[in-house]
Amino acid sequence: MEQSAEHILACLSPAPSNARIIRTAATMAQAFGCRFTALFVRTPGYVNLAQEDKTRLRQHTLLAQGLGATVETVFGDDVSYQIAEYARLSGVTKIVIGRSAARRKHPWSKPTLTEKLITIAPGMDIHIIPDASTTPTYRPLPPKPRFLLRDLGITAALLALATVLSYVFSQVGFTEANIMAIYLLAVLLTSVATSTRISYILSALGSVLVFNYCFTTPRLSLRVYEHGAPMTFLILIVAALMMGTLTDKLKSQVTQSTRAAYRTNLLLETSQMLQKAQSEDAIFQVARSQLYKLLNRQITVCPGEDIPAEGDSLRYPIRVNDRLYGSVRIAGAEPLEAFESSILLSILGECALVLENSRNTREKEEAKLLAQNEQLRANLLRSISHDLRTPLTAISGNAGILLSGSDSLPPDTRHQMYSDIYDDAQWLYNLVENLLAVTRIEEGRMKLRTQPQLAQELVAEAMQHISRKKSEHTITVIHQDELLLARCDARLIVQVLINLLDNAIKYTPAGSAIAVSTCRQGETAVFSVADDGPGIPDAEKSRIFQMFYTGSNPIADSRRSLGLGLSLCRSIVVAHGGRMEVDDNSPRGTVFTFTLPAQEVMLHE
Amino acid sequence: MNKPLLLVVEDDATVRNLICTALKANDYRYLTAPNGETALSHAAASQPDIILLDLGLPDLDGVEVIRRIRSWSLMPIIVISARSEDADKIAALDAGADDYLTKPFSVAELLARLRATQRRLSALQGSAAEAVFRNGKLTIDFGAGCAYLDGQELKLTPTEYKLLCLLARDAGKVLTHTYLTGKIWGSSWESDMASLRVHMATLRKKLEKDPDTQYIQTHIGIGYRMLKVE
Numbered sequence: 132m133e134q135s136a137e138h139i140l141a142c143l144s145p146a147p148s149n150a151r152i153i154r155t156a157a158t159m160a161q162a163f164g165c166r167f168t169a170l171f172v173r174t175p176g177y178v179n180l181a182q183e184d185k186t187r188l189r190q191h192t193l194l195a196q197g198l199g200a201t202v203e204t205v206f207g208d209d210v211s212y213q214i215a216e217y218a219r220l221s222g223v224t225k226i227v228i229g230r231s232a233a234r235r236k237h238p239w240s241k242p243t244l245t246e247k248l249i250t251i252a253p254g255m256d257i258h259i260i261p262d263a264s265t266t267p268t269y270r271p272l273p274p275k276p277r278f279l280l281r282d283l284g285i286t287a288a289l290l291a292l293a294t295v296l297s298y299v300f301s302q303v304g305f306t307e308a309n310i311m312a313i314y315l316l317a318v319l320l321t322s323v324a325t326s327t328r329i330s331y332i333l334s335a336l337g338s339v340l341v342f343n344y345c346f347t348t349p350r351l352s353l354r355v356y357e358h359g360a361p362m363t364f365l366i367l368i369v370a371a372l373m374m375g376t377l378t379d380k381l382k383s384q385v386t387q388s389t390r391a392a393y394r395t396n397l398l399l400e401t402s403q404m405l406q407k408a409q410s411e412d413a414i415f416q417v418a419r420s421q422l423y424k425l426l427n428r429q430i431t432v433c434p435g436e437d438i439p440a441e442g443d444s445l446r447y448p449i450r451v452n453d454r455l456y457g458s459v460r461i462a463g464a465e466p467l468e469a470f471e472s473s474i475l476l477s478i479l480g481e482c483a484l485v486l487e488n489s490r491n492t493r494e495k496e497e498a499k500l501l502a503q504n505e506q507l508r509a510n511l512l513r514s515i516s517h518d519l520r521t522p523l524t525a526i527s528g529n530a531g532i533l534l535s536g537s538d539s540l541p542p543d544t545r546h547q548m549y550s551d552i553y554d555d556a557q558w559l560y561n562l563v564e565n566l567l568a569v570t571r572i573e574e575g576r577m578k579l580r581t582q583p584q585l586a587q588e589l590v591a592e593a594m595q596h597i598s599r600k601k602s603e604h605t606i607t608v609i610h611q612d613e614l615l616l617a618r619c620d621a622r623l624i625v626q627v628l629i630n631l632l633d634n635a636i637k638y639t640p641a642g643s644a645i646a647v648s649t650c651r652q653g654e655t656a657v658f659s660v661a662d663d664g665p666g667i668p669d670a671e672k673s674r675i676f677q678m679f680y681t682g683s684n685p686i687a688d689s690r691r692s693l694g695l696g697l698s699l700c701r702s703i704v705v706a707h708g709g710r711m712e713v714d715d716n717s718p719r720g721t722v723f724t725f726t727l728p729a730q731e732v733m734l735h736e
Numbered sequence: 737m738n739k740p741l742l743l744v745v746e747d748d749a750t751v752r753n754l755i756c757t758a759l760k761a762n763d764y765r766y767l768t769a770p771n772g773e774t775a776l777s778h779a780a781a782s783q784p785d786i787i788l789l790d791l792g793l794p795d796l797d798g799v800e801v802i803r804r805i806r807s808w809s810l811m812p813i814i815v816i817s818a819r820s821e822d823a824d825k826i827a828a829l830d831a832g833a834d835d836y837l838t839k840p841f842s843v844a845e846l847l848a849r850l851r852a853t854q855r856r857l858s859a860l861q862g863s864a865a866e867a868v869f870r871n872g873k874l875t876i877d878f879g880a881g882c883a884y885l886d887g888q889e890l891k892l893t894p895t896e897y898k899l900l901c902l903l904a905r906d907a908g909k910v911l912t913h914t915y916l917t918g919k920i921w922g923s924s925w926e927s928d929m930a931s932l933r934v935h936m937a938t939l940r941k942k943l944e945k946d947p948d949t950q951y952i953q954t955h956i957g958i959g960y961r962m963l964k965v966e
Contacts, residue, residue, distance in 0.1 A: 582913075584933065614937055622822060622957055
């Protein structure tokens with residue numbers, strides 16, 4: 132089925148109303164005939180979910196799969212960001228969510244999921260489905276108790292220290308203003324040293340209380356006599372709180388800029404490495420090493436397909452729009468931090484883009500090659516149909532004359548006609564053999580069925596097939612090593628030898644000597660066909676191996692040369708891992724030499 | 737001499753006519769079948785002496801026809817193939833075909849193959865159980881395990897002698913490389929293929945001292961055949 136460009140995303144949640152959202156999304160996906168993905172954003176809160184919620188979530192996942200959705204899971208604590216990021220990377224065009232996620236509870240409450248999504252991904256269609264659920268699925272987790280205890284400890288300790296110091300100062304006779312400064316310092320230190328907001332608020336309140344209790348008259352009482360004292364406390368509290376907030380903000384900015392620097396560095400390094408990566412394998416290797424550097428967890432990269440789930444692991448696709456290039460699996464069940472996850476997504480996104488680029492380049496090159504092959508094929512067809520016409524005209528013409536009234540022709544004319552028909556048919560047969568060899572080399576991408584062959588058997592076989600005109604030439608065969616074995620596809624190499632011998636016969640005058648010889652040179656078997664004919668001018672030597680080059684030799688029977696032979700011979704030899712060359716024979720003539728890998732033989736008895 | 741009865745299985749009418757014309761001109765008796773099923777029923781009903789079988793039939797694969805005939809008869813089968821792929825010929829030979837011709841073939845070639853197969857037939861009928869094999873100047877004494885050329889004992893290695901016996905027992909039939917290596921070493925690895933070529937080359941050197949008599953014919957890429965020498 133032709134898929135439309137739409138891509139519908141529904142979010143999975145344990146809320147009871149979620150089933151309805153999934154069904155609606157599935158109906159839409161069917162109506163559009165498009166891709167349908169169900170996304171679950173696994174937040175750190177997942178582990179705190181009630182068992183029944185987990186069961187319901189599993190049911191929803193199964194439902195979505197049953198309705199034809201691809202189920203994906205992403206990790207992070209910012210649900211809207213994760214959804215938007217996934218939607219952007221996967222080319223989602225429509226998001227279906229429930230109304231409860233879209234409704235603000237109070238005008239002053241935080242922006243809802245829908246509002247956030249609209250802000251983050253403004254190009255997306257968002258479909259809101261009415262649902263009955265009012266219970267929010269996730270609540271932000273309270274800060275971890277361990278941190279809280281530590282922070283409270285620090286707060287108390289600093290407060291106690293400030294009090295001791297203030298006591299010393301008051302004994303020495305310093306004024307209240309100095310003591311107030313000490314407490315402010317304590318609040319400042321608290322907000323630097325702790326990570327929870329509650330601690331500096333407590334510290335500020337505590338400072339005011341202790342200051343009031345211990346150092347204002349009357350001492351050791353919360354009562355105050357001075358008129359301006361409440362104002363002093365208020366200023367102290369406001370100053371303490373503001374200081375705390377400022378420090379806090381500063382701290383978070385420092386953290387963020389450190390992280391931003393880390394992120395920039397890592398991404399920069401990744402893109403530099405990706406630029407250097409030559410192959411797809413290298414790109415996946417970069418992805419793996421960079422992710423390992425980021426997460427310090429075992430990473431498995433699976434090119435080309437969706438990686439299978441395995442035990443406790445997280446899975447992420449490497450994709451651009453709807454083209455999947457591979458996926459990564461990260462060992463360990465604990466979800467990623469939002470920060471790590473965003474870098475991870477950036478790295479994967481960049482890898483996917485580089486993969487797409489490299490694939491596009493390759494496809495372009497392949498298309499170019501294909502076009503060249505097409506061009507070659509067109510030339511071949513044109514050349515063949517031209518060359519076929521001549522012998523076919525001769526065959527049908529001769530046969531027609533013989534059919535209509537052969538009795539009136541003198542016997543030797545008749546014989547000449549029969550023999551012309553036979554010769555032309557033989558020529559056509561040889562042409563067909565060559566064409567078969569060409570298609571085999573093109574189709575099979577040079578897939579050869581090589582076997583060890585005796586060089587002398589190959590030559591003997593070729594000698595049986597060469598043209599009947601060979602009796603006008605003296606052909607000698609010399610085998611230096613009678614047991615020389617060459618690894619080759621026998622039929623193709625015999626074809627090469629036939630072409631070379633036919634050429635030697637065709638392009639040399641009657642009575643010329645032709646020598647075929649084989650010998651071993653190290654790891655190669657060398658075959659050569661030499662003649663003492665007129666030779667080939669140097670200018671033409673480089674061109675004779677081109678396809679359809681027929682040369683300007685006046686001896687050549689113009690209609691009988693397709694110009695396929697030598698280029699085909701060279702392709703066959705090269706496909707065997709050998710080379711073919713042409714040289715001058717001494718004192719005159721031409722030598723064609725080609726090599727094949729020689730086969731060592733261990734004799735079995 | 738009683739000319740044998742031939743069954744010509746060929747779907748192409750022109751080629752069938754060509755073969756029939758050649759057979760008629762040489763006084764052979766023949767039946768024709770345009771497809772595999774007809775061929776099988778003729779083969780069973782008329783018991784021809786030799787079958788000429790085209791591999792590319794409209795209804796059945798030629799190799800399948802050979803297998804079915806071989807399940808009940810040893811009648812010689814000569815395969816005619818337009819396919820120039822060696823693999824098809826090897827499959828046909830391994831299925832039990834005796835010989836092959838590749839299109840286009842000349843009439844002279846066809847008649848020569850027929851004569852060779854006839855000679856093989858009469859030799860089979862005459863000397864099936866004979867302990868001594870004679871072919872031209874070559875004599876093999878299977879009982880003594882010796883081979884003689886022109887009365888002189890040939891000094892053969894054990895492998896060469898085994899090869900010679902295999903070829904002699906099926907003289908006139910093309911034996912594929914795989915068949916030969918399987919019979920001699922029980923395997924057909926590539927090293928066996930190379931060894932086979934070399935052993936065959938040395939055997940021929942000892943056997944064919946006289947360049948005019950050829951005992952062993954090479955079918956490149958396919959196998960070897962022992963020729964009957966007059």
